[in-house]
Amino acid sequence: MKKNCVVVPVDFSDNTEAAVRAAFEFVDNPSQVNVIHVLFALDAVSPGVVFGDVSDESRTENINEHFDELKKLLGTPDLGTEVRVGNPGLQITEYAKELEADLIVIPSHGYHGFKRMVLGSVAERVIRLATCDVYVLRRNDAE
Amino acid sequence: MKSPQYSLAAHSKILISFGVVLFGLYGFSQIGFAQQGDQKSAEKTKVESSESTVETPAKSAPKKNPFPVDEESASPGEKATPVITDAEVAKEPGFLEKVDSAFATAVDYMASVLFYRIGAQTEEYIVFTGTDQYVRPKDSQGPFSKLTVDGLSDAETIPADELEALYYRKKLIDAVTVDDRYYRFGRLDEKDVEYISLKLPAVVVGGETYKLSHGAKLVKEGETYQLVGEMRGKLDPETTLNSDQAETLANAGWLKKTDSGSYQLSGKTGGAPVVVLWLAFGAIFFTLYMRGVNFWGFTHAIEVVRGKYDNPDEDGEVTHMQALMSALSATVGLGNIAGVTIAMTQGGPGAFFWMILCGLFGMTSKFTECTLGQKYRIVKPDGSILGGPMGYLRYGLAEIGLGGLGRVLSFLFVVMCILASFGGGNMFQINQSGSTLLEQVQSQERKEIVQLDQKIEAAVLAKQTAVATDLRQTKLDRKKEMDAFATTFNVIFGIVMAILVGIVIIGGIKRIGAAAEKIVPSMCFMYIAACLWIIITHIGEVPPLIVAIFTEAFSGDAIRGGLIGVLVIGVQRAAFSNEAGVGSAAIAHSAAKTEEPVREGSVALLGPFIDTIVVCSMTALVILITGAWDNADWVIRDGLSGASLTSQAFEQEISWFPWVLSVAVVLFAFSTVISWSYYGERCWETLFGARSIMLYKLLCVICVFVGAIANAGSVLDFSDMMILSMAFPNILGVALLSPKVRADLLDYWKRYKAGEFKEFK
Known part of the structure; x- marks a missing residue:
């Protein structure tokens, strides 16, 4: 079941490393794995935006620094990375389509109850919108 | 149809x-x-x-x-x-009146708890x-x-x-x-x-x-x-x-x-409302426990705000100065213009003394809570900050083995803060600023109505029935015109404000938000200048006034409640205005670029100083000097209170100033809504996650419009009370965590004295 191109959405929480490692199982070369982080739209009322110099550019820069750390941690300098702004489910599947990826590996937070109701699930949305296979990693320590 | x-x-x-x-x-x-x-x-x-x-x-x-x-x-x-x-x-009853009466029960219940008077006779x-x-x-x-x-x-x-x-x-x-x-x-x-x-x-x-x-x-x-x-x-x-x-x-x-x-x-x-005692207890306890950092830390705070230690490479969103401006834009507003006037009319000159004292002690409450906010903030991968009471209540208390209590307090705080951001931080502001502006716009018409009433009365007493009937018709027509205008005005005001708030918080147009927030300091300076002008033109009355402030603070002769009554009024209004102990400012201050929590805490202590000791004092002195506080014609006959009494006092001195004042009130309200929507958003994010924030923003915009058109008295009271009730979980948590703050403070001060901090300016 080897794949040519795998997309992994990450949020830099504790399960990030495990998710990327899981994706490596599907490919011959780590460079076939592309990680994406989706930022929420810039908040126009936070002090950083109103008074400071927080912008999508500065936020992207911060995320890229995190990507660099991740690459170092995994020892894979040629890991593909992407930062986008918008709705996570939509942006992830768009990115996968653009890369013509044949698999998305996604960690699920496994929220229950109220949070589940309000948040829905990025994983669900990805499954619905994706045109390729989706592999969902179940977290055991979910809230 | x-x-x-x-x-x-x-x-x-x-x-x-x-x-x-x-x-x-x-x-x-x-x-x-x-x-x-x-x-x-x-x-x-x-x-x-x-x-x-x-x-x-x-x-x-x-x-x-x-x-x-x-x-x-x-x-x-x-x-x-x-x-x-x-x-x-x-x-x-109309729909809103029904909603109102449903809330009235809740409000009564809350008031009976929050304002339960301890020591009442x-x-x-x-x-x-x-x-x-x-x-x-x-x-x-x-x-x-x-x-x-x-x-x-x-x-x-x-x-x-x-x-x-x-x-x-x-x-x-x-x-x-x-x-x-x-x-x-x-x-x-x-x-x-x-x-x-x-x-x-x-x-x-x-x-x-x-x-x-x-x-x-x-x-x-x-x-x-x-x-x-x-x-x-x-x-x-x-x-x-x-x-x-x-x-x-x-x-x-x-x-x-x-x-x-x-x-x-x-x-x-008599007696003192439990929430006022709670805030006062917090302020006094923190001041003693932090060894009066509000006094000896003051010059250091000024140094920090001036950017002496601003390191651009440290985590955070804004400089110390910007964090302070951000926090101030949420507190400077109607409380300084309307609330202080209420304190003076209810408590007399003596209340001024206790107000100042509350501001002084409140500085340490702010210091302590903002230090904690900074200490337990979360830096998200994109560099943005999530911090405030929800952070330190949950993670801070968990550190000292009180995780269960921390979760409860954090949850309570977050829920109250979201409600406060809809009410006291939104509907209340829009409603009050709208009616202040309307009152100013219609001031001529209102004077006309009063004159008509006098003419009608004279005609009736003189038994000139025909004249009276004519006049009555004129008055009726005028009132109809005024009502129709008020209706249109409120709807338009609501729509305009909702659009403005909407394009800032939903549309993400940062320039409007930034402009409004940046106008606040200049408006503040204008207001202070006008107050100083009035004070200087009455400079001869200042010395006896100062004597009165001190003697009446302790004699309590101005009101029936005596010393305790005056004290409660002064403390209550000051606390409402500077929000020290409420925890809201800790959310804004945690965004500062620093790795030294105590440093941001000392910046935060300037908040109550500027809000209460500078701005509130200005209003108070104007109200006292112009005699507005004791003017039975205005207070009893004309029923003026709050912002309208402040406006009247200014009009007597500077005839055109009420116009500036009403514009200032609207701008203050707008910036307060923007700032509080940030507080509410962070709490919403804590409770429901970042992905549903759009729902919160929509609710915020709806509240703006409803606030402008509604006369939902108890809905507004309820949400306003939420701001105060935030003090219960917050002060309890902060007090439990204060040993950590004290240790950090003493350590920080030692390093500061040893000259270990790198200076950047």
């Missing part, structure tokens, strides 16, 4: 009722004036005629009041006096009810006959055409003026009747004349009853009754009675 019509009707009702509130101030002034007027006319009455003085034999049976509460008071065995049941049809008092009732059958055009113990008396009647004159002489109680009928509908002996209740400014019992206005309250002081005055409830030692006289009046039926028939009523007075 039913629903649009219905909603339109409901809508106009809401708007009309909003208009009614605006005129409610005016209405109140009428009542207040009436009571004063009655006292004056009573004095005259004694000398000139006995027309309105009623001779009542001491043996006469208890009089009856039309209100159901007194129906029970007839003692068994006595001959029952006929009782009129009021049958005025209440207006069908029971006072005994009596209430004078000098009324005579005159009745006629329904739809009769004839005269009204006096209601006595033996039924209607034909000997004493009032012709129907005298009602209007009585109304303008303020003799009628609860007159219905909607269709100029002045009488009320009621039921007497199972028959429909029309009736009036006539105020009696004085009664003669057993040969002695008692000059008391209807509704006058006299409290028991030792063996005598003293009249409670209208200004700040001060006792009037000139008007006293001894217990024999009270007994005589009661027997003659001129005193209000309880269900059990006793004329000695009792109620709670």
